[in-house]
Amino acid sequence: MRKLKKLASLLLALVMCFGLTSTAFAANDGSITISNATEGETYTIYKMLDMTYDSNTGAYA
Numbered sequence: 001m002r003k004l005k006k007l008a009s010l011l012l013a014l015v016m017c018f019g020l021t022s023t024a025f026a027a028n029d030g031s032i033t034i035s036n037a038t039e040g041e042t043y044t045i046y047k048m049l050d051m052t053y054d055s056n057t058g059a060y061a
Contacts, residue, residue, distance in 0.1 A: 032045060
């Protein structure tokens with residue numbers, strides 16, 4: 001029973017590690033849509049990250 005618990009915890013730890021290291025991809029072209037917006041209301045949007053893509057190396061900078 002004790003070995004089964006160790007094996008289960010090891011497998012769950014490996015699944016968590018692989019899940020946390022996976023890459024997230026954007027689903028659209030980077031546009032922002034505000035749903036349920038109120039007319040006359042001012043919304044402020046902040047840019048948190050500025051990235052450029054280098055097609056030669058396939059990397060972001």
